[in-house]
Amino acid sequence: MNTLLTAEAIPPMEENHLRLVRQLEKHLSREEQIRLDTHHTIHGGIYTRTITMPERTVMTGALVKVNTTLVFAGVATAYVGGRSVFFDGYGVIPALAGRKQAFVAHSETHITMMFATEAKSVREAEEEFTDETDMLVSRSGNNTVVITGA
DSSP, X not given: OOTHHHHOOBOOOOHHHHHHHHHHHHHHTTSOOOOOOEEEEEETTEEEEEEXXXXXXXXXXXXXXXXXXXXXXXXXXXXXXXXXXXXXXXXEEEEOXXXXXXXXXXXXXXXXXXXXXXXXSHHHHHHHHBSOGGGOGGGTSOEEEEEOOO
């Protein structure tokens, strides 16, 4: 297991690194898109969203504007803070606002993001964590939603 999984926070990205992810995103938009399922939970003032990336999937994420915690389980390479990092295993990772990752899944990989919120709906929570809601997989894929009101 890579020590980054528990030892380092994912930092905000510098503008030139964001530009590289956006270039990849533009390239990927020309390829056939797969539909991913997103599992959302709003409970106890925490919004949690989980996606599962199939093996050999390449994906970019939205620009995240809030601090979050990521829970990672799988094998993938991620573009993090201007460098490629190989993740293998399970980890709970602090992740700072101002980041936009790119991932390549080498096996089925689960990525869960969570943050404290007062949102009462998935749409509210998504608008809280990014201004790029139109690119979220939850806008085009299948969604499972649990909102407890607690």
